[in-house]
Amino acid sequence: MGVHTSKNDRKQPDAGNFDPSVCPLCGKANGCAATAGRPPETCWCSRATFSEKTLSRIPPELRMRACLCGECADRASTD
Numbered sequence: 678m679g680v681h682t683s684k685n686d687r688k689q690p691d692a693g694n695f696d697p698s699v700c701p702l703c704g705k706a707n708g709c710a711a712t713a714g715r716p717p718e719t720c721w722c723s724r725a726t727f728s729e730k731t732l733s734r735i736p737p738e739l740r741m742r743a744c745l746c747g748e749c750a751d752r753a754s755t756d
């Protein structure tokens with residue numbers, strides 16, 4: 678289960694100014710497949726799992742919506 682899980686389920690217009698191509702933790706490009714026009718299920722994040730601890734660092738309005746970058750995901754896996 679990755680961060681795309683509920684991407685298309687709920688649209689929250691009040692979180693409308695987030696950029697799904699940018700890591701919500703560090704602001705760098707996250708290389709997400711979905712934002713590159715590829716199917717979200719081909720994104721590395723659809724195969725990655727993130728701990729509650731990692732998810733708790735992501736602003737709630739961005740959780741499950743924007744991909745982490747590889748760097749933050751790496752750091753998350755060593756938590």
Ligand SMILES: [Zn+2]
Nearest residue numbers: 700703746749
């Ligand atoms: Zn990052």
